[in-house]
Amino acid sequence: MMRFVHLTDTHLNAPGKNGQFPTSNHFEKVEQTIRHVRETGVDPEFVLVTGDLSHGGDVEDYIFIRSLFDEASRQLGVPVYVVLGNHDHLSAFRQGYLGESPSEDPFYYVQYIQGLRLIGLNSQVSGQPGGRIDDVQLSWLENQLQTPAPKGTIVALHHPLISLGGYTAKGLLVENREQIARVIAGTDVKGVFAGHVHSNLFGISQGIFHIVAAGTAFTAELEEGRQHFQFVDMCGYNIVTVNEEGIMVQAIDLPRSRTEYMRIPSKGALSK
Template identity: 40%
Template sequence: MEPIHFIHLTDTHINAPHREGLYQRNMADNLRTVLAHVQASGVRPALFVISGDLAHEGDAEDYRFLRELLEAECGAFGVPFFVSLGNHDHRAPFREGFLGEAPSDEPYYFSVIIDGLRLIVLNSQVENSPIGTVDENQLAWLDDVLKTPAPVGSVVVLHHPMLPPLGSVMDDFHLTNRDEVAGVINGRDVIGILAGHIHANRVASFHGMISAAGSGTAFGLEMADDRTVRFFENRSYNVVTVHRGSMNVQTLTLPGMQRELSRKPLENLLG
């Protein structure tokens, strides 16, 4: 079987054009530039997936704009795109503007099979909170889905990372019940996990599975000191390749000056 390539994007933080963007930046242009880079690279992905923080505290209009942007830009590749929700997203306006449904606060999660690869998208977002948790209903649903193996295997996508602890304050940004989720997916056909949220590129083995977090298309984040977070210009994406039961993640960062955008006390981000 031929390798399957797809593009993992995250943390787009997009708002409609007439609204001032985060850090006075045009986040839609960031995404367009990243997708143009994908097009120029010669990679022919089977799909695109965005792992949350689609809009920045958006309303239905913001999500409608993002949907139209993705239909135009990803449509040029002739492949589908899928999304999960992050802590800066809101379910009701997302369902109204992006999905064209009646507003609802129901969690958004699903699975889909493309070219034999099963993409499992979870909702780790907790409304009005920066923390991430996969609730009991999703865990039961996930267990049921995984009872039937997919032809090529499964990749789990969610916003909050499932990574081993580093023993630092950054561990507070990880999924709170990641070991519980791992208990459901370990020993099944899951070959990798993709996430965002931390605005930094990190790949690790978690319960024997490859788990990767991307820095995203909007900006990068790093610790300036032990209590201060630095935000800087950054645009990156992951080319994910699935082949023979394994997942490879190649991070591509677009050229830039990495100009500092702001600094904030760490406690402001933890809520």
């Protein structure tokens, strides 16, 4: 049995910079999350963060995020794996987080954790809210999946791969998701982990479990009447258990004020 923690959408900025919402300390919410994981004895094998690591996406943001995630890793005694979201910037991430020279090369990888294969994909497209997996990455993925992993595979990316809960607007999902679905169908992929939507959404497609986590920075809720999304002071993360039988997800909702930061019209984001 393998257990891991799935966080998403931390939307962090370096200290001293204006945050996303004046009244929200996104940094404190990551600390609250890690403290909860530690104090409740979750004992994960790793932590996965599915993008929008940063809100502003500058080099200093990534230097700060790296130190925060390194501290989380030290406290929990396990590695932290990340993928990038639409608020992230590749070049600044490579410099600030990875300590590499600036480059717009997509960030994707494969990692084995006690026989479980984690494939991190880069669905982020610079300057766009929506996601896409480019052809080079797609053939790399196809190649990887030709050999099954001892304990199966999970895929992590920022933008959801299937239309969940009626969220259909361009910008919410991966543009070429049918193409990706064809690549992962019939392979040993058990689950696809994403974020971006700031809501807990779960779905199944072609036998593959799709999990979208709520996010630590805020949650986007549909107000009564479904006319607006309210961005609310909430903080959540998921505890994921993977074994021979399948995947179980426990969604954790940490105590927060639930006050509204802002709202945007839902028009165009939902279908019947």
